[in-house]
Amino acid sequence: MSLEELVERVAGEIVRARWPVALTGAGVSTESGIPDFRGPQGLWRKYDPNEFTYSSFMEDPARYWRRHMEIFAGLSGVKPNPSHYALARLEELGRLKCLITQNVDGLHQRAGSRNVVEFHGSLSQAKCLRCGSLYPMEEVEARVRAGEIPPKCGCGGILKPNVVFFEEPIPFEALSRAQAEALRCDLMLVAGTSASVYPAAELPYLAKFGRSPLYFPGLEPVVKDRPAVIVEVNLNPTQLTDTIADYSLLGKTGEILPKIVERVEGLLKG
Numbered sequence: 098m099s100l101e102e103l104v105e106r107v108a109g110e111i112v113r114a115r116w117p118v119a120l121t122g123a124g125v126s127t128e129s130g131i132p133d134f135r136g137p138q139g140l141w142r143k144y145d146p147n148e149f150t151y152s153s154f155m156e157d158p159a160r161y162w163r164r165h166m167e168i169f170a171g172l173s174g175v176k177p178n179p180s181h182y183a184l185a186r187l188e189e190l191g192r193l194k195c196l197i198t199q200n201v202d203g204l205h206q207r208a209g210s211r212n213v214v215e216f217h218g219s220l221s222q223a224k225c226l227r228c229g230s231l232y233p234m235e236e237v238e239a240r241v242r243a244g245e246i247p248p249k250c251g252c253g254g255i256l257k258p259n260v261v262f263f264e265e266p267i268p269f270e271a272l273s274r275a276q277a278e279a280l281r282c283d284l285m286l287v288a289g290t291s292a293s294v295y296p297a298a299e300l301p302y303l304a305k306f307g308r309s310p311l312y313f314p315g316l317e318p319v320v321k322d323r324p325a326v327i328v329e330v331n332l333n334p335t336q337l338t339d340t341i342a343d344y345s346l347l348g349k350t351g352e353i354l355p356k357i358v359e360r361v362e363g364l365l366k367g
């Protein structure tokens with residue numbers, strides 16, 4: 098099927114869906130200039146992911162914060178791209194009930210998305226590991242730039258970005274909301290993610306089967322009353338392609354998502 102035919106079919110599915118949701122990953126932000134993790138220019142090609150585990154942070158918080166300033170500082174200057182605006186428009190049209198993102202860059206909200214689940218937290222704040230106080234990241238980065246490494250809370254506790262490091266659990270509220278949306282949805286638009294990191298990667302399976310692939314081999318019978326339609330948009334095939342994805346649109350999210358939204362608008366106008 099050509100990309101145009103796929104866009105047409107997917108737009109029809111989105112218009113008909115009772116509860117469409119989206120799951121996004123770093124791929125929707127690469128066109129804003131933020132590298133993804135596992136692509137050819139990905140962060141994990143340049144840095145060791147083991148430096149971004151909770152235990153590595155606790156071993157040497159100053160080392161993490163020096164690395165943070167190298168990689169993430171100044172994120173506030175980055176702007177949403179057409180991928181983010183397209184998904185915000187879908188929500189505005191009532192054709193996206195929830196957006197679950199693995200990204201911590203806040204670009205979905207800056208593009209206008211309102212019902213967003215930040216599955217891995219947000220780089221907009223830092224949190225005290227002792228008392229739990231939250232600080233705006235811009236303020237903390239300014240203090241690090243001025244030599245306060247690692248930055249500390251007024252209570253003396255060390256500050257850590259309010260994002261989920263490897264080895265850390267997903268915050269309960271984000272996990273339960275995301276799982277509930279995956280179980281409730283009848284369409285999941287999976288955009289710009291390798292769908293390889295759990296537990297986020299189980300969400301398309303929950304959407305399709307109502308159960309996680311971690312607990313049963315193969316693709317067993319559907320537990321949900323009806324399997325969700327899985328639509329993926331990615332530069333490359335993923336583990337969802339040719340398995341549980343009903344539609345796989347290969348290309349840039351910044352080009353494909355606006356095309357889908359344009360067609361959805363056309364169909365809604367009748």
Ligand code: APR
Pocket residue numbers: 121122123124125127128133134135136139199200217288289290291292293294330331332333335348349350351
């Ligand atoms: N358009 C479409 N797809 C893209 C684009 C683009 N412009 N740019 C990159 N991609 C795709 C890549 O092909 C890849 O499949 O986006 C995906 C990004 O995958 P990852 O780099 O693995 O990022 P993600 O899936 O978000 O990683 C999940 O892993 O390291 C952790 O916490 C981190 O949240 C992250 C999680």
